[in-house]
Amino acid sequence: MEGKATIQDVARVAEVSIATVSRVINNQGGVRKATEERILKAIEETGYIRNAAARSIKIKDTKTIGVIVPDINNPFFPSVMAGIEQKARENGYLAILASTNESTVVEGEILKNFIERGVDGVILTTANEAGDHLKQVHEQGIPVVAVDRSIQRYDCDTVLVDNVKGSYQAVQHMILQGHEKIAIICGPQNTTPGRERFIGYKKALEDYNIPLDERYIIQGDFGERSGYLAAKELHDLEERPTAIFASNNLMTIGCVKAVSALDWKLGEEVSFFGFDDVEIATFVNPKLSVVSRPMHAVGEIAFQLLHERIQFKEPLPKREYKLSPELIVRESSRALFPKGIQSGQTS
Amino acid sequence: MEGKATIQDVARVAEVSIATVSRVINNQGGVRKATEERILKAIEETGYIRNAAARSIKIKDTKTIGVIVPDINNPFFPSVMAGIEQKARENGYLAILASTNESTVVEGEILKNFIERGVDGVILTTANEAGDHLKQVHEQGIPVVAVDRSIQRYDCDTVLVDNVKGSYQAVQHMILQGHEKIAIICGPQNTTPGRERFIGYKKALEDYNIPLDERYIIQGDFGERSGYLAAKELHDLEERPTAIFASNNLMTIGCVKAVSALDWKLGEEVSFFGFDDVEIATFVNPKLSVVSRPMHAVGEIAFQLLHERIQFKEPLPKREYKLSPELIVRESSRALFPKGIQSGQTS
DNA sequence: GTGAAAGCGCTAACAT
């Protein structure tokens, strides 16, 4: 019992050949009921578990997919992962996860390791959109789907959230509530999300003929501190904005902290919209309006796409999904001057 | 180039035998510089990546450990995972993660899959402390270390956080600040953390000769709503507690929400201590005092223990680590009557 | 219905 029992051991105990044992293990039928039972009993007795390594050396697929994320501590990824995992399980796959800590090198190592282990496919949010380190995977013909960040150097299925649309809608919502002095706290412009969310902002203003005002465009770095600083900067303006849009979760947190510290009345003196729902959103008063990403769905679709690739190895064309984010309007975004009174006037 | 290149292909291209190729792959030395370079070039050319399956069929270890968590969305686990991963990487191991969604059945399946894949060891927070489903792992002689929840049926190394100590210290802290009417929002008493945190509470009161008051002991279920309800119940009391201890993160959130809704002045009218640091802790005003668990360290130690088991397969005795939680005193816990005035007494 | 035997890709003696 101790140590690994092999198919040989089972065969010996059941007094049959290994071929027959193999047949029942993979229930291919064609085995007499009696022998099958004898074998089953032998398996039980020996505590046999088949060796996947030996198996997958013959068989091509491993029914395993690898998932790679840049930062396991960012709540976005566990949610996506949950979606992947659920779909994977439904389809008889095991999803294994590894985190790169935003390091391209580590990502390459993990990738290699996954390939060595013969994963059937990979879902990843890369630490490096250039994608040169994906060469190996590509060469092996292993299907890949990119999530949240696209890959430049190689074509692969991609599932993104429509950042442009999300920020557009948030800004539009505030415009329709009468705001014109709308500030944005941008993410880094060398990242896709940072760029796209800024584009949505500009597009909304443009569509409603509101000129871009440089004073209201603050560069942040997706970090909490930069959100804090940005809010402060906006508050220092002679002509303060009446609404703020923060491009991500951390900057949302920083911004709200600052607004509160400055005793700038959220929702009243300044409306607010954040990108990505955060735990504190429903905690602060007033509750935060946000653009929420369908993370679970992202995971499900990513698996879906991957699964199709795995099944029909044919060279399907590259596909790109763009999921629509959802506008969650809570209390921090309000109509400007509900009584129709203009700024600078007395009541 | 397309499709898997094998060691054979490399040997052919480099015009050497597969043995020599194997030698350079595993850099065992004893290969002339020139040939080595030829082989390296051939590897590059063919895009060869060694097949881990074929390898681990001969070699015993896979340099891979499996990590199983019950709920990937609970922020506790990603943190622990980060600790495990870091140590694993430092030691040349790859950590793969899978989540059971608190299902014993799924946990069994994952375990089996991990065994099939020949993981060298497993770190898990089980969905079922009884541990009958761990039979298979045990039989295979694969080392296991339990994290945060212990395993009853089998002996294995365990790393826990000292719940009793954590809640003891929190309550003690409040006692030393003059509080006597200290309420607890308990977790389920059929879970180890729920039980232990209650024990620490009782012990602290006992040590300071404060009689247990049933009115101040509220049963919760570790869910946010129960924390909310509990706070309400306490507020309804004729003789309200002057301090509250909440046994976990979610109930902390619920409780604080309720306190705020009831306009019960946190820190002033009622002191507060939570178990587990939460994002909102530093967000609300006043900032929350909490018992914080050293999650990263838990992960590091778990790997450490596992690694030792993997290396010296000898039957070490079962080891149990209990890490001390850290008391983070912020603003929600304050001295009762800071001027030294005793309850019911005159100065 | 069952078994014998040939590999799968690799490592590790054992030769040379």
Added chain:
DNA sequence: ATGTTAGCGCTTTCAC
């Protein structure tokens, strides 16, 4: 320094 070869545990013809 390099090659030959015997397996590792398994699946899969091909016989019987």
